[in-house]
Amino acid sequence: MGAEFVQLSLTPLLIGVLAAIACALPGNFLILRRQALIGDAISHVVLPGIVVAFLITGVVSTWPMLLGAAGAAIVAVIIIEAIKRIGRIEPGAAMGVTFTSLFAGGVLLLEQSDTSAVHLDVEHALYGNLESLIWLSAEGWSSLTDAAALADLPPELFRMAAAAGLIALLTLIFWRPLKLSTFDEGFASAVGIPTAAVSLGLVVVAAVAAVAAFDAVGSIIVIAMFICPPAAARLMTNRLEAQIAWSVAFATLSAVLGYVLAGYGPLWLGADNAVSAAGMIATVSGIILAFACLFAPHRARIGAPRGA
Amino acid sequence: MAIAAEPIDIAARRDPSASVVNLRDSPLAVHELTVSYGEKPAVFSVDTMVPPQSMTAIIGPNGAGKSTLLKAALGIVPRLSGRVTVFGQPVEKAMHRIAYVPQRASVDWDFPTRVIDVVLMGLYRELGLVRLVRRNHRERALSCLERVGMADFADRQIGQLSGGQQQRVFLARALAQNADLYLLDEPFAGVDAATEKAIIDVLKSLKAEQRTVVCVHHDLATVADYFDHVLLINVRKIAEGPVATVFTGENLQKTYGGRLATTHIDQLKLPVG
Amino acid sequence: MSSIFLNALVLQSGYNAALVALGAALLGIAAGSGGTFLFLRKRALVSDAVAHATLPGVGLAFMIMVAFGGDGRNLIGLLLGSAVTAGLGLLAVEWITRRTRLAEDAAIGAVLSVFFGVGIVFLTIIQSMSSGNQAGLEGFLLGSTAGMLFRDAVVIAVGGALAVAVVILLRRPMTLVAFDTEFAATAGINVRRMDLAMMGLVMAVTVIGLKLVGLILIVAMLIIPPVTARFWTERTDRVIWIGGAVGGVSGYLGAAISASAPNLPTGPIIVLVSFGLFVLSLLFAPRRGMLAALFRRRRFQLRVHRRQGLLALAHNEPIFDRLTLSVLSREGLIRQDQVPTEKGRAQAAKALRDEKRWAVARQLYADEAVEGRYDGLTPIETVLTWDEIAEIDRVIGPPTAILS
Numbered sequence: 001m002g003a004e005f006v007q008l009s010l011t012p013l014l015i016g017v018l019a020a021i022a023c024a025l026p027g028n029f030l031i032l033r034r035q036a037l038i039g040d041a042i043s044h045v046v047l048p049g050i051v052v053a054f055l056i057t058g059v060v061s062t063w064p065m066l067l068g069a070a071g072a073a074i075v076a077v078i079i080i081e082a083i084k085r086i087g088r089i090e091p092g093a094a095m096g097v098t099f100t101s102l103f104a105g106g107v108l109l110l111e112q113s114d115t116s117a118v119h120l121d122v123e124h125a126l127y128g129n130l131e132s133l134i135w136l137s138a139e140g141w142s143s144l145t146d147a148a149a150l151a152d153l154p155p156e157l158f159r160m161a162a163a164a165g166l167i168a169l170l171t172l173i174f175w176r177p178l179k180l181s182t183f184d185e186g187f188a189s190a191v192g193i194p195t196a197a198v199s200l201g202l203v204v205v206a207a208v209a210a211v212a213a214f215d216a217v218g219s220i221i222v223i224a225m226f227i228c229p230p231a232a233a234r235l236m237t238n239r240l241e242a243q244i245a246w247s248v249a250f251a252t253l254s255a256v257l258g259y260v261l262a263g264y265g266p267l268w269l270g271a272d273n274a275v276s277a278a279g280m281i282a283t284v285s286g287i288i289l290a291f292a293c294l295f296a297p298h299r300a301r302i303g304a305p306r307g308a
Numbered sequence: 309m310a311i312a313a314e315p316i317d318i319a320a321r322r323d324p325s326a327s328v329v330n331l332r333d334s335p336l337a338v339h340e341l342t343v344s345y346g347e348k349p350a351v352f353s354v355d356t357m358v359p360p361q362s363m364t365a366i367i368g369p370n371g372a373g374k375s376t377l378l379k380a381a382l383g384i385v386p387r388l389s390g391r392v393t394v395f396g397q398p399v400e401k402a403m404h405r406i407a408y409v410p411q412r413a414s415v416d417w418d419f420p421t422r423v424i425d426v427v428l429m430g431l432y433r434e435l436g437l438v439r440l441v442r443r444n445h446r447e448r449a450l451s452c453l454e455r456v457g458m459a460d461f462a463d464r465q466i467g468q469l470s471g472g473q474q475q476r477v478f479l480a481r482a483l484a485q486n487a488d489l490y491l492l493d494e495p496f497a498g499v500d501a502a503t504e505k506a507i508i509d510v511l512k513s514l515k516a517e518q519r520t521v522v523c524v525h526h527d528l529a530t531v532a533d534y535f536d537h538v539l540l541i542n543v544r545k546i547a548e549g550p551v552a553t554v555f556t557g558e559n560l561q562k563t564y565g566g567r568l569a570t571t572h573i574d575q576l577k578l579p580v581g
Numbered sequence: 582m583s584s585i586f587l588n589a590l591v592l593q594s595g596y597n598a599a600l601v602a603l604g605a606a607l608l609g610i611a612a613g614s615g616g617t618f619l620f621l622r623k624r625a626l627v628s629d630a631v632a633h634a635t636l637p638g639v640g641l642a643f644m645i646m647v648a649f650g651g652d653g654r655n656l657i658g659l660l661l662g663s664a665v666t667a668g669l670g671l672l673a674v675e676w677i678t679r680r681t682r683l684a685e686d687a688a689i690g691a692v693l694s695v696f697f698g699v700g701i702v703f704l705t706i707i708q709s710m711s712s713g714n715q716a717g718l719e720g721f722l723l724g725s726t727a728g729m730l731f732r733d734a735v736v737i738a739v740g741g742a743l744a745v746a747v748v749i750l751l752r753r754p755m756t757l758v759a760f761d762t763e764f765a766a767t768a769g770i771n772v773r774r775m776d777l778a779m780m781g782l783v784m785a786v787t788v789i790g791l792k793l794v795g796l797i798l799i800v801a802m803l804i805i806p807p808v809t810a811r812f813w814t815e816r817t818d819r820v821i822w823i824g825g826a827v828g829g830v831s832g833y834l835g836a837a838i839s840a841s842a843p844n845l846p847t848g849p850i851i852v853l854v855s856f857g858l859f860v861l862s863l864l865f866a867p868r869r870g871m872l873a874a875l876f877r878r879r880r881f882q883l884r885v886h887r888r889q890g891l892l893a894l895a896h897n898e899p900i901f902d903r904l905t906l907s908v909l910s911r912e913g914l915i916r917q918d919q920v921p922t923e924k925g926r927a928q929a930a931k932a933l934r935d936e937k938r939w940a941v942a943r944q945l946y947a948d949e950a951v952e953g954r955y956d957g958l959t960p961i962e963t964v965l966t967w968d969e970i971a972e973i974d975r976v977i978g979p980p981t982a983i984l985s
Contacts, residue, residue, distance in 0.1 A: 032419065036686040037626055040693065044797075083808075086871045087863060092686070093625040093808050100801035101856035104849035107723060107798075111844045122723060126797075127701050173437055180429050184415045186384050190408035191432045191485070220701060224694035231687045238465035240420045262702070273709035275702045282698025289691055293681050301418060301682035340893075340902065342885050342957075347877065352957030353889045388885055389902055418682060543956050565943055 003140040009263065011135045011153060015160050016221075016259050016281060019213035020251035022164040023225035025171050026206040028240075028247055031230045032182050037092065038203060039226030041080070041099035042210050043219040045072040047125050048106030050211070055113055062159060066211050073207030076102055077200065127278040128218030130259070133157070156216045163212035167205055171244075178202065179240060221278045225251055228285035235296035254285035332396035333360050335489040335520040336381065341390030343373070343380040349388075350376045354545045358537070361518050363511060365525040365535040365551075369564050372542040374524040375411065375493050382408060382491065394489060404433055407487035409478050411494050417467050423477050424462040427452055430484030452483040455513075457506050472503030479507055490514060492523045496530075508534055531555055598840040600734035601793070605832035605851060607741025608790050612799075613806030613828020614748045615782040617821045620807035621759035622779070626689050627674060628803045631780075632787045632796045633693035634670025635663035636700025639721050639791070643707055656733045659721075660788045667784050670696050724795035724848035733792060740789035745825075747782055752821060755779060760817050793836075794848035801852040802828060809859040812866035831855035883908055884958055888932065890914070894921045895933035934977075935961055941973045 023039075030039050046069040053068025054060055076098050083094035107122055133154045135143070143149035171178070181188035181195045189195045210222045233246035258281030263274045293299060331337050336358040343351040351373035358364050366374045379385045381392045381399060394402035407430070427449040428441060435441065453459045456476040461469065469477065475495060482490060490511070496504050511521050511534075525531065531538060531551065538555050540546040540563040547559045619625055642662020647653040670692045677688035704718060757765040758775045766772050783803060790799040810823035835851030864871050882904075890905040891914070900906055900919065909915045914925030921929060938961045946965075954964050961970060 031683075031687050032416075034684050034686055036684075036690040037629075040626075040629070040690050082871075083863065086874055087808070087812060087869060089808055089811065090620075090623045090625070092623065093620050093804055096625050096629065096800055096804035097808050097856070097859060100798055100804070100852055101859075104798055104801065104852035104856070107846060107849040108853065111846055111849075123719060126722065176432060176435065176437060179421070180432060183419045183421065183426075184410060184429075186379065186410040186414055187408060187429070187481075189384050190382050190403065190406065191429075192403050193432070220694055220698050223690060224698055227687055227690035227694060231683050231691055234420065234683065235681060238420045238467070239422065243420050266706075271706075271709065273705075276705040279698040279701030279705065282694050283702055286691065286695025286698065289695070293677055293683075299681045340889050342889065344881065344885070347881055349885065349956045349958060352885070353892065388882055389889060389904065391901065562940075562943065 003138075006135065006140055006143060007138040008134050009259070010138070011157050012130045012133045012277065013256060013259050015133055015154075015157055015216050016130055016255035016277065017252050018157075018160040018164040019209075019217050019221060020225045020229070020255040020281070020285075021248050022160070022167050022209040023206075023213055023222055024229040024247045024251035025167050025244070026202060026209055027226035028230040028233070028244055029178055029182055029202055030206065030226060031234060032240075033199075033202075036227050036231075037095055038077075039206060039210075040223050041076055041095045042073050042203070042207050043214065043222040043226070044099040044103040045069075045076040045106075046207070046210050046214050046219065046222075047122070048072055048102045048109065050125075050214075051106050051109045051113070055109065062155075065215070066208065069211035069214070070204055070207045072102065073203060073210070074200070077203050124218065125214065126218050127220055127276055128214070128216055130217050130277040131263070131274065133216060160212055160216060163208055167209055170205055174198070174201070217281070218278045220282050224282035224285050225254070228282075228289045229254060232285075232289045232292035232296070235292040235299040238298055250285070250288050254281050254288060258282070258284040331357070331393065334358055334393070335360055335395055336491075336522060337393045337396075338377070338381055339391045339393075341377065341380060341392065342388045343376050343385060344388055345376075349373075349543060351380065351541070352543050354390075354541060356539050356545060356548055358520060358522055358539075361515060361520055362537040363515050363535045364520075364522045364537040364539060365531050366522065366539045366541065367525055367528070367531065367555075367563065368541045368546075370526075372563075374541060377541065378408075378491050378493055378522075378524060382406070405488045407482035407485035407490050409482045409490070409492040409495060412471065412475050412478060412497070414493075417469070417474060419466065421466060422462070423453065423458065423464050423466055423469070424449055426466060426477050427462075427480045427484050430481040433485070449480075449484055452480040453477075455483055455510055456480045470500070472499035475499050476503055476506060479510060483510070488519055490519060490521045492521070494524050494526060496523075496525065496527060528560070597729060597731060597734050598836075600731070600738050601729065601847070602833055602836040602840070604734060604737035604741050605793055605836035605847070606829045607738060607745055607832070608786065608793065609802060609806070609828035609830070609832025609851070609855075610825040611741055611744030611748055611782075611828075612786045612790065612802035613810070613831075614752075614821045614825035615744065615779075615786055616803035616828075617807040617810065617817075617824040618755045618759045618779045619783055619803060620811070620824075621817065621820070622776075624685075625804045625807075626686070626800070627671070627780075628783050628787065629800045630670050630674050630689045630692040630696075631667045631784055632799045633700075634673075634696035635667045635787060635791060635796050636697055636721065637703055638663035638666030638700075639718060640700055640703025640707060641666070643718060644703070644710070647710065656730075656736050656792060660736070660791065663721075663791060664784055664788050666696065666700075667787060671780055671784070720795070721791050722795050722797060723846060724791070724793050724798065725846070729792070737789055737793055740785070744782065744785050744789065747778075747785075748821075748825070751775075751778055751782075752818070756817050756821065794851055798848045798852050801855065802832070805852070805855040805859050806831065809855065809862045812862040812869045827855060827858050831858065887912070888958060891925075891929045891932040892936065894925060894929035895936075937977050938970060938973045941976050942969075945969075945973065 027039060030036050049069035049072025050065045053064040057064045079098045080091070080094045083089050083097060084091055110122060133156050135153055137143070137149045137152040139149070177188065177193045177198050181193050181198045185195050206226065213222050229247040229250035230243070232250050233243045236246045237243050259277050261284065262277040262280035266274055334357045338354060338356045341351060341354045342349055354377060366377065368374050376385060380387050383399065392399040394405060428445065431445055431449070435445065450459055450462060453462055456479050458473060458476050458480060461473065466474065466477065479495065495507055499507070514521055532555060536551055537549070538551050539548045540554070540559055542563050546563045547554045616628070619628060639659050639662055642659045643653040646655060646658050673692045674685065674688045677683055677691065678685045707718065754765070754770045754775055755778070757768060757770060758772055762772055786803060787799050790802060794802060806827035807820060807824040809827045810820045813823055814820060831851050831854040835854045836847055838854070839845045839847040839850045862870065867873055886902065886905040886908045890900055890909045893900045906919065909925065913922055914928055915921050939955055942961060942965060943955060
């Protein structure tokens with residue numbers, strides 16, 4: 001299994017795990033802020049952001065895509081806020097209007113422009129292509145010390161590692177203001193925390209996670225990892241620090257188990273072809289959440305829900 | 309009902325007791341503050357000057373803009389017009405001297421955190437982004453919990469607390485801020501008698517330490533016992549001054565209008581009349 | 582191209598295109614009015630979970646039909662399958678919200694992503710199946726009318742018509758439930774059953790729209806028209822009809838535009854047409870629109886500052902606020918050196934008199950009707966009759982002049 005594993009499975013596995021963690025970290029705060037569906041909205045608007053970036057620059061490369069997607073996320077948040085405030089429309093409906101329209105615009109732009117030469121289409125955007133991110137020049141575990149082989153690692157791995165590292169670092173640095181303004185916004189602004197900036201920063205970080213992951217694994221994993229691991233983690237503990245740890249563990253487990261089941265599961269069942277790794281990772285995260293809903297120690301609500 | 313021939317002193321602007329306070333000394337001075345949600349003012353052109361080291365109650369009927377006044381003074385809700393100074397400085401520059409206790413219902417008590425963590429939030433200005441929580445921080449947080457009688461609950465999840473206990477935790481967090489001005493939004497709403505006693509004892513000890521306390525308050529029966537200064541508002545300011553002279557049946561009638569039966573007023577322990 | 586578009590608009594570009602346009606219009610009406618109930622119940626995004634949860638059903642139905650020897654592409658069979666998993670998704674959302682501490686938004690997000698993931702797994706299984714003709718299942722993601730069979734178009738048109746009929750039939754009880762659940766319950770309506778009917782309608786619209794708009798964008802047809810309609814009226818029943826109209830127009834125009842040129846996918850075009858209508862409403866609706874709101878807000882702010890300034894003049898107090906000063910001087914109420922003009926003194930006296938009248942009025946009429954209007958801006962003439970004011974003036978005495 002060694003050589004083949006390193007060549008075909010090691011990098012997709014790592015990328016999947018990093019993507020899952022990068023999304024799960026901001027997802028914890030989105031869930032506690034009752035903004036889980038912002039994650040849904042972001043992962044939809046990443047498409048128009050990337051398409052516009054492509055139309056402007058004419059190439060599919062990291063930075064324009066990252067900027068385009070982050071820009072689209074900010075535009076989406078501004079539109080959602082505007083609809084909420086001006087029209088006095090409830091947040092869910094405002095989100096629904098915004099992300100579907102932006103997504104529709106993205107699809108239309110994609111159909112209208114010539115992207116046949118580049119790797120940019122809706123299906124790819126939805127479920128990525130984790131399986132193709134292989135390490136061709138690897139010949140076994142020894143390649144990990146081989147500079148020439150290392151240089152040939154898929155660039156998505158470095159991109160995803162950088163994004164995950166950045167997000168982990170930001171979460172650590174801004175831990176206190178994030179936690180404080182998520183728990184008690186009024187008090188947070190009274191002790192001088194710029195709560196509006198924190199909220200927007202969280203959305204931008206989520207967008208960065210979404211776009212970095214999106215390229216490799218597509219937007220289903222992005223939504224599933226924003227929500228399922230943190231939601232399951234919330235049911236395991238009553239401490240935010242522990243919740244974050246659980247969510248990282250669940251995200252990792254989903255990615256590993258999902259990837260392995262997608263790649264080898266059908267073989268064990270006697271079929272010849274693997275199934276979508278992205279879909280399987282989302283499925284596993286859903287199964288974990290279902291188990292948490294049924295058996296987790298802190299699954300029941302104790303305090304009155306907000307607004308009650 | 310008797311109609312006063314001179315019901316003129318609309319804003320009590322030249323209230324003798326108010327003029328004693330110097331703007332520079334006043335822990336909280338508000339000038340022509342107007343706030344509106346949409347098309348109707350929630351607070352209209354309110355002036356007030358809280359005397360130093362006082363215990364001030366903000367009194368008024370539901371929807372009279374009491375909480376809005378506090379939040380607008382702190383800049384948590386936007387002001388349509390008006391200036392706010394804290395110890396003579398613009399409020400934005402004096403936030404470090406203020407401790408704010410929001411309404412208990414304004415947060416989600418299902419949040420995954422412990423009592424001690426909430427109290428440590430009061431040390432945010434000191435701890436900043438990355439400074440580690442050391443033993444002395446933890447001990448200070450514990451002593452604040454001690455002051456409100458909640459030290460035994462330090463490691464509890466906040467959702468397991470009763471309403472009164474939650475309110476005490478919020479007060480402990482404000483104590484940790486070690487401020488000169490304490491602004492509390494309905495600290496006695498929906499709490500048990502023991503908690504009410506505990507909270508008022510702490511507030512009185514704050515006053516004894518030369519600090520200033522301002523509470524949005526709804527229970528008219530306890531105003532005379534708990535506070536020495538009142539601000540009566542109903543969108544507009546109705547009256548302001550020492551409890552002894554301002555907390556009168558006539559002013560309450562002006563504040564609450566038909567919502568307060570005369571018999572009810574008679575039952576209150578009013579200092580005069 | 583414009584003539585092709587006109588042809589499509591008047592149903593001249595062939596049987597299929599005409600049926601599709603009609604079906605889209607009917608579906609739009611049903612979605613727009615049916616979505617209103619969801620929107621008024623503040624559960625708009627539940628439809629997103631329902632829509633995404635259709636995908637595994639499509640895949641399963643295909644596999645089952647192939648297993649029984651069919652070609653797997655029977656639209657009715659696929660739609661039935663999608664309805665089953667959509668229903669499961671809906672149940673899962675409700676179960677998670679009711680039984681755990683997770684909020685509805687987290688439940689929606691979890692269900693939509695997980696069901697969608699399962700659906701993708703099924704699609705990849707189907708792709709590797711040797712039997713059956715799986716081409717076109719991806720069309721359910723974003724909708725595709727290209728190469729649509731005649732009988733598929735009939736299914737959409739008939740389904741849309743049925744959904745519209747259900748909306749017309751159930752509009753009264755559903756409106757009551759959406760507007761005031763408790764009152765509806767006391768009025769003898771089975772709220773639980775109405776909620777189920779509402780969700781059933783949403784599921785039906787979603788399933789019928791799958792082929793046309795696709796499961797990712799079908800929620801737009803349920804959400805955008807009601808939100809658009811909300812800008813034009815304050816009345817629930819009108820939101821339903823306007824929502825239906827917006828949906829119908831979007832569906833019809835969208836299908837027509839899409840049929841007029843290549844590379845214009847039906848689903849996105851329908852969504853963008855309704856988004857266009859939404860943006861127009863957001864900007865220009867007479868009362869709730871953005872321009873109207875901005876204008877009113879500014880006028881309100883100026884009124885507040887003018888009144889505060891006049892009262893300060895009346896009390897002979899200095900004015901610090903710059904906006905107040907500029908409002909007063911622009912109206913010629915104060916001079917450059919902030920001394921009130923003749924007109925300013927007159928207006929200040931009037932404001933002061935209004936305040937005095939209010940003070941008396943609040944003692945005389947200590948009731949909600951008067952109380953609630955004492956906000957500093959409402960002139961007393963709008964609350965009391967002139968006879969009542971004359972009575973008050975007798976108490977106050979003659980007006981006092983404001984001296985500078």
